[in-house]
Amino acid sequence: MMLLIPFAYAVKYEARLEDGTVISKFDGVEFTVSDGYFCPALSKAVKTMKKGEKVLLTVKPQYGFGENGRAHSGNEGAVPPNASVLIELELVSWKTVSEVTKDKKVMKKILKEGEYINVLMMGLLSKFGGLMVPVKLIGRLQDGTIFLKKGHDEDEPFEFKTDEEQVIDGLDRAVLTMKKGEVALVTIAPEYAYSSTESTQDLAVVPPNSTVNYEVELVSFEKDKESWDMNNAEKIEAAGKKKEEGNASFNVGKYAKASMKYEKAAKFIEYDSSFSEEEKKQSKVLKATCNLNNAACKLKLKDYKEAVKLCSKVCMFILASDICGSLHVMVYVWMHA
Missing domain, CATH: 1.25.40.10 (Tetratricopeptide repeat domain)
Known part of the structure; x- marks a missing residue:
């Protein structure tokens, strides 16, 4: 079963002290509520906002940096102890993030919502399981290196049958949760990818113990004949x-x-x-x-x-x-x- 967890929010914000000193500013940053970002108030506020909404938050110390404050770090300014902070915040967008596996080693972030029933439900309706799924794929290493690209640039979509070990386990599991037309970013830990072995792919080599990212578009799916x-x-x-x-x-x-x-x-x-x-x-x-x-x-x-x-x-x-x-x-x- 796929477990839904808090959304991934993309925001713009500027934070300053009450005297006007800017302590942090970003024109685009993405985070999940469970992981948090900058200070607790930010995660609490975005959950109440609509896409495109802009607000001014007055953040008391208990929802900011508390009685200890925060030291200067890189481009981030220092926050004195027990200081209130003013944050101009804009919610740019949000995306659904889900745990494909309970150990959180296969995570899926929906970039574009799909339509109708997902592949997993179609599989459950099919007595013998196994669905042909045409997809568009781009596989990347953590440093952004593209090691696989299929179904793009006028190529026919890449087809595989679910639950037949035709692709790595994490990708197989993630596609089962997708809907027709859905585009998702899937992050797969080594245990569900290529493990401790080196894997030569179309465009690059995947080193041992690599976490990989796949951008996946599910074009359609077709269940086996009953x-x-x-x-x-x-x-x-x-x-x-x-x-x-x-x-x-x-x-x-x-x-x-x-x-x-x-x-x-x-x-x-x-x-x-x-x-x-x-x-x-x-x-x-x-x-x-x-x-x-x-x-x-x-x-x-x-x-x-x-x-x-x-x-x-x-x-x-x-x-x-x-x-x-x-x-x-x-x-x-x-x-x-």
Whole structure:
């Protein structure tokens, strides 16, 4: 679940002492209420303001710099102890900032609002998940170096499928929270980006342990075809493809991801009452294969109880079949698992 946190506010302000001495002035600065800026009064005031509004704040010491005041620092003037401060403040704009992950290591700031339902909700409405999302991307390092640019300068939008590990985890998670037409700035910590490895991208190298920023525009999205919109052959084909995706994840040690793939594959052919005899045979083999492979995943994940359940499903399938057919199926399953 995406957690909303205080807005990012862009302001202009000039602060001075009661004798007219200017102690701070900025023609454009951005901050969040949770982080604060300059003095506590600024964060409290912007929450009551409208875009474009200008106000004059009289700030008492308890909402300014208190009984200790503040020493001179760089271009910022000193504030005497127990001094009141006058602040001319203009709210230029504000943007929604959200925590994509609970540990705040993937943060999203909306630069342009989108429309209608977001990708995550579309994914929830899709029984099997996975949405094709065309996006425009600009990836930057913290120093501003552009390492990736896709979908701009008349190029076709970059397309990827969510929840398929086709992009870094943080970007995948962030796009799931976006709406059609939305433009957002996503800041991704190394744990959800390229981790401790160096990554060579189109325009530059991302050094190990880098926090990266992506400017993302979600052009549109399209959900996968639902099983009830498929004919029998399409269901069997979709199940087979999902099983192969599970095999690929299993082979590189991503057992939780593989388990999810096998579960999705089995769901495509969960109901086979309308299948022909040949289609039923194919679907039973596929279901048995997926359950056995999923059981192997559960063993790797030390989820022994679930592994037993999955194996039991296969045993029940065998018992429900004729003996010769069962032996044939078991040999076939183990050969193709």
